[in-house]
Amino acid sequence: MTASFTTSSLAVAVLAMLTAGAACAAAAKPEKELPPKPSMADVVKASKPGDWRPLDPENTMVMDLPTGRVIIELAPAFAPNTAANIRALVREKYFDDLFIIRSQDGFVVQWGDPDEENPKPFKAAKTIKAEFTVPAKSVGSFTRLKDGDVYAPQVGHVNGFPAARDPASGQAWLVHCPAMIGVARDTGADSGNGSQLYVVTGHAPRHLDRNITVVGRVVHGMPLLSSQPRGTGAAGFYEKPEQRMPLKLVRMMADMPEAERSRFEVMRTDSATYQAVVEAQRNRGGPWTKVAAGKIDLCNAPIPVREQK
Amino acid sequence: MTASFTTSSLAVAVLAMLTAGAACAAAAKPEKELPPKPSMADVVKASKPGDWRPLDPENTMVMDLPTGRVIIELAPAFAPNTAANIRALVREKYFDDLFIIRSQDGFVVQWGDPDEENPKPFKAAKTIKAEFTVPAKSVGSFTRLKDGDVYAPQVGHVNGFPAARDPASGQAWLVHCPAMIGVARDTGADSGNGSQLYVVTGHAPRHLDRNITVVGRVVHGMPLLSSQPRGTGAAGFYEKPEQRMPLKLVRMMADMPEAERSRFEVMRTDSATYQAVVEAQRNRGGPWTKVAAGKIDLCNAPIPVREQK
Numbered sequence: 004m005t006a007s008f009t010t011s012s013l014a015v016a017v018l019a020m021l022t023a024g025a026a027c028a029a030a031a032k033p034e035k036e037l038p039p040k041p042s043m044a045d046v047v048k049a050s051k052p053g054d055w056r057p058l059d060p061e062n063t064m065v066m067d068l069p070t071g072r073v074i075i076e077l078a079p080a081f082a083p084n085t086a087a088n089i090r091a092l093v094r095e096k097y098f099d100d101l102f103i104i105r106s107q108d109g110f111v112v113q114w115g116d117p118d119e120e121n122p123k124p125f126k127a128a129k130t131i132k133a134e135f136t137v138p139a140k141s142v143g144s145f146t147r148l149k150d151g152d153v154y155a156p157q158v159g160h161v162n163g164f165p166a167a168r169d170p171a172s173g174q175a176w177l178v179h180c181p182a183m184i185g186v187a188r189d190t191g192a193d194s195g196n197g198s199q200l201y202v203v204t205g206h207a208p209r210h211l212d213r214n215i216t217v218v219g220r221v222v223h224g225m226p227l228l229s230s231q232p233r234g235t236g237a238a239g240f241y242e243k244p245e246q247r248m249p250l251k252l253v254r255m256m257a258d259m260p261e262a263e264r265s266r267f268e269v270m271r272t273d274s275a276t277y278q279a280v281v282e283a284q285r286n287r288g289g290p291w292t293k294v295a296a297g298k299i300d301l302c303n304a305p306i307p308v309r310e311q312k
Numbered sequence: 313m314t315a316s317f318t319t320s321s322l323a324v325a326v327l328a329m330l331t332a333g334a335a336c337a338a339a340a341k342p343e344k345e346l347p348p349k350p351s352m353a354d355v356v357k358a359s360k361p362g363d364w365r366p367l368d369p370e371n372t373m374v375m376d377l378p379t380g381r382v383i384i385e386l387a388p389a390f391a392p393n394t395a396a397n398i399r400a401l402v403r404e405k406y407f408d409d410l411f412i413i414r415s416q417d418g419f420v421v422q423w424g425d426p427d428e429e430n431p432k433p434f435k436a437a438k439t440i441k442a443e444f445t446v447p448a449k450s451v452g453s454f455t456r457l458k459d460g461d462v463y464a465p466q467v468g469h470v471n472g473f474p475a476a477r478d479p480a481s482g483q484a485w486l487v488h489c490p491a492m493i494g495v496a497r498d499t500g501a502d503s504g505n506g507s508q509l510y511v512v513t514g515h516a517p518r519h520l521d522r523n524i525t526v527v528g529r530v531v532h533g534m535p536l537l538s539s540q541p542r543g544t545g546a547a548g549f550y551e552k553p554e555q556r557m558p559l560k561l562v563r564m565m566a567d568m569p570e571a572e573r574s575r576f577e578v579m580r581t582d583s584a585t586y587q588a589v590v591e592a593q594r595n596r597g598g599p600w601t602k603v604a605a606g607k608i609d610l611c612n613a614p615i616p617v618r619e620q621k
Contacts, residue, residue, distance in 0.1 A: 108535040109490050109513075135602070150462055153609040181418050181515045190600050204418075206490045206515050209612060210596060210605040226417040226542040233535040287519060291499050293444070296519040300462040300609075303518060 037295060040288025046279045047270070047307050054276040055268035055309065056163070058222070060256035062086070064093060065265070066114075066224075067252040068103075073224030074256075074265060075184055078164050080142045081177050082134040082218040085186055089197040089218065090255055091127040097198065098253035105201070106231040107239025110208065113187060115199030117247060125198065133192040134216040139168050139175035146273045150285070150298045154209045158301040160272035164220060165301050167212060177217035180207045180302035182225055186216040204229040207302040222267055222308045266311040280307060346604060349597025355588045356579070356616050363585040364577035364618065365472070367531070369565035371395070373402060374574070375423075375533075376561040377412075382533030383565075383574060384493055387473050389451045390486050391443040391527040394495055398506040398527065399564055400436040406507065407562035414510070415540040416548025419517065422496060424508030426556060434507065442501040443525040448477050448484035455582045459594070459607045463518045467610040469581035473529060474610050476521065486526035489516045489611035491534055495525040513538040516611040531576055531617045575620040589616060 041049075064075040079086040092098060098114075101123065105113035116123050139145065145168055147159040155167035158178065165183070168175040177183060181203050188195030195216055202221050221228065231248065234241040241247050256264055270277050285299040350358075373384040388395040401407060407423075410432065414422035425432050448454065454477055456468040464476035467487065474492070477484040486492060490512050497504030504525055511530050530537065540557065543550040550556050565573055579586050594608040 106539075108538055133602075153459055153462065154605055154607050192602055204514075206611045209607075209609065210593060210601075212605070213603040214601055229417055230415075230539055230541055232539055284519060292519075292523055293442075293501055294522040296463055296521070298463050300518065302515050 037287075037289030037292055039290065040286070041279075041283055042287070043280050043283045043305060043307075046276065046283050047309075050270065050276045050307075054271055054274045056271055057311075058256065058267050058269065060259075060264070061090070062219075063256035063267075064089065064219070065254050065256055065259065066098070066250055067254075068224075068227055068248060069251060070227050070248070071224060072265065073227055074222050074267060075219050076163070076222050076269065077219040078162075078177060078217070080162065081137055081164070081166070081175070082186075082216050084131050085134050085195070085197050085216045085218050088127050088131050089200075092125060092197055093253055093255050094258065095126055096253075097123065097125045097127065098250050101250050102247035103228070103231055103241075103250070104199075104234075104247055105238065105240045106204075106233050108233045109205035110203075110239065111185075111201040112204055112228040112231050113199060113201035114250060115187070117241070117244075127196065127198075129196055130191070130193045131186075131196050131216070133188075133195070134218075135192070135213050136172075136174035136176040139170075139173055142166070142175050144273050145175065146277070148281070148299070148301055148304065150300065152301060154212060160277075160304070160306070163269040163272050163306055165304070165306070167301075176213055178207065178301055179203050179209055179211045179215075179217065181205070182221045183217055184219040184221065185211065186218055188215065202228050220306075222269060223265070223310070268309050268311060270307040272306060277307075280305065346596070346598030346601055348599065349595070350588075350592055351596070352589050352592045352614060352616075355585065355592050356618075359579070359585045359616075363580055363583045365580055366620075367565065367576050367578065369568075369573070370399070371528075372565035372576075373398065373528070374563050374565055374568065375407070375559055376563075377533075377536055377557060378560060379536050379557070380533060381574065382536055383531050383576060384528050385472070385531050385578065386528040387471075387486060387526070389471065390446055390473070390475070390484070391495075391525050393440050394443050394504070394506050394525045394527050397436050397440050398509075401434060401506055402562055402564050403567065404435055405562075406432065406434045406436065407559050410559050411556035412537070412540055412550075412559070413508075413543075413556055414547065414549045415513075415542050417542045418514035419512075419548065420494075420510040421513055421537040421540050422508060422510035423559060424496070426550070426553075436505065436507075438505055439500070439502045440495075440505050440525070442497075442504070443527075444501070444522050445481075445483035445485040448479075448482055451475070451484050453582050454484065455586070457590070457608070457610055457613065459609065461610060463521060469586070469613070469615070472578040472581050472615055474613070474615070476610075485522055487516065487610055488512050488518055488520045488524075488526065490514070491530045492526055493528040493530065494520065495527055497524065511537050529615075531578060532574070532619070577618050577620060579616040581615065586616075589614065 062077040066073040152158040157168040186195035187199035236242040286295040371386040375382040461467040466477040495504035496508035545551040595604040
């Protein structure tokens with residue numbers, strides 16, 4: 004208090020109350036420290052071998068960019084025909100020497116053939132019946148997330164993939180969380196064949212759910228894609244050839260010699276340990292965190308991946 | 313059908329039904345085309361001048377990086393003391409020649425002083441009472457989003473910022489949507505003073521809501537921040553000086569000569585036109601979109617910005 008304030012004891016008392024009131028108005032309530040709790044990293048560290056599953060080499064697409072390796076786990080339970088066509092494309096070396104063709108800020112990075120006039124030919128199917136949703140019964144165990152969702156009646160995880168389900172229609176689908184891979188298409192629902200793929204890099208664009216065949220997830224190498232300079236053309240497409248990073252070499256893990264393979268494991272999302280991971284994010288402990296969220300949205304639930312070196 | 317299939321008419325009929333059944337099992341229902349509707353771009357194009365408000369130069373922080381200009385709108389309604397301290401820091405040229413110090417994939421990019429041993433001195437306040445939430449009554453008109461939210465009882469927009477509100481506590485707060493600016497702090501709730509700021513670049517980390525003073529939004533220049541190479545240190549901090557992009561020049565728009573200012577406008581989120589923008593995203597028309605989401609989450613509601621050249 005400066006000399007300009009009145010100094011009578013009543014005035015001082017009033018001023019102290021007013022000042023305290025102003026401070027309290029700024030902070031919602033007195034600061035209570037949250038007790039510490041295991042972090043997600045703690046839970047992962049304490050996990051058992053059985054909490055993890057290795058990637059299936061038949062479902063693992065390996066893209067060796069000039070800057071490093073990107074590893075994609077395909078989800079044939081949700082997109083069997085599209086996954087099969089992608090394997091076929093990879094096996095006829097279609098993706099080799101194609102390019103990252105698009106990087107749209109806060110949205111997606113996309114790769115494939117930039118040449119619409121003289122497209123690279125391929126033997127795999129040119130159209131694939133849309134696999135936007137599948138019968139929920141066909142995808143296996145759905146570990147439901149109790150927190151609810153703005154977009155879908157039910158959300159949760161299926162074998163390491165973020166998914167949604169609608170009991171009314173009996174359908175399930177993969178959700179456009181960051182790192183999820185979608186199959187680019189034209190207006191025709193069946194026009195996506197897997198020859199152009201994109202990965203979600205920004206806030207989950209959930210309005211694309213059920214409009215796109217979602218076929219997998221990047222489990223390693225996201226920074227190599229998400230930090231790509233943004234394209235200057237419409238929708239972030241690159242306009243100049245020199246802007247497009249080549250894909251170099253794209254293979255199914257199953258076709259790679261042992262010595263060149265990477266060994267990754269994904270946490271089993273139907274495990275008790277995974278529930279603990281989600282809970283560690285849902286209700287963080289202190290002292291840094293002051294208010295536990297008490298809720299978690301599907302795309303904020305991390306799906307741990309680790310490399311066995 | 314190939315020659316290996318039986319050719320009796322019954323067998324052919326059964327095969328056709330089975331094939332059709334398999335196709336139908338893959339697609340949830342027959343494909344109905346959604347009628348076309350105005351896109352968000354259409355709505356923005358049809359907007360009136362009164363649907364937009366210019367940035368207030370006193371609330372506009374301009375960072376001129378070597379790669380281009382980043383423009384941040386401060387939100388003093390939600391963080392009056394922190395916004396004032398940031399203005400003070402800018403005005404004493406604290407940020408000039410500091411650096412982008414962190415880029416964590418799918419999370420944040422952060423800037424400030426990388427030197428913890430010999431920090432750059434400043435006159436502005438070193439601690440600021442936490443402004444994690446404020447009385448809802450004090451923030452002005454809250455345009456509620458009807459779609460609900462996983463984390464907060466109510467969400468919506470306040471003067472171009474994504475916000476949440478809890479009627480039970482009477483508090484409101486800014487939400488960690490992409491492009492929102494948070495005030496980095498240590499464990500102490502009051503330890504954030506605005507000298508280190510971060511922008512959300514990935515899926516909204518909503519668990520940080522009410523734990524951080526959120527002080528503004530990047531309205532222009534996000535790609536310059538979000539495409540920053542990811543830091544190799546813990547939490548994406550850069551380990552080597554040469555990795556850190558300098559900030560160069562940071563000023564309040566109010567202190568810039570007219571000729572150097574940018575002129576940006578933000579759509580008024582309490583306008584009918586903004587409701588139309590949100591609806592265009594909530595329920596997209598066809599023919600590309602096959603299923604309208606029918607819902608939208610707060611951080612998927614774009615807040616249009618335009619430059620008046």
